[in-house]
Amino acid sequence: MIERTPDARRPADAVDDIQAEWHRLRPDLDLDAIGIVGRVLRSAARIVHHSDDVLAAHDLTRGEFDILAALRRSGAPMSPGELRTISLATAPSTTKRLKGLERRGLVQRSSNPADGRGALIALTDSGRALADEVFPLQLSAEEALLAGLTTVERTALERSLALLLASIERE
16 A cells, blocks of 8 residues: 655545545555546546647547647658557547548548558648647646646656556556
């Protein structure tokens, strides 16, 4: 079990309540994972909800924005498979997003010369302009979510989350 030291800055949250309820029912179990995983999941859900609000103002979903951003960062066309890997989306979800972005004139599809059956996806000028317009807004929204953390806390959190992700991705 994790050794807990009181932190006057950390108010009780819903995860504390969940752990207390389980502890009452099952005091024999180590409930430490709930403290970490529960907070990561609740944080992720709140971040996604906040992000969705920002992106909806530009008629984008998070998945669509992830595709535009990946293409903008790469500076070169990418295959649907590469985009799927980057966005952690399923093949059908990626296909649906790409078709929607293509209908709106934000991406264009061309044949992949290295794979006659495959395609390459590239940003159009409109897609590039939208990515460039929305990215700073998205970044500002994410920054606002982190405003309650000090620089030291952010650094520690980023390191801890990197370690968590590495542990999860080893599975």
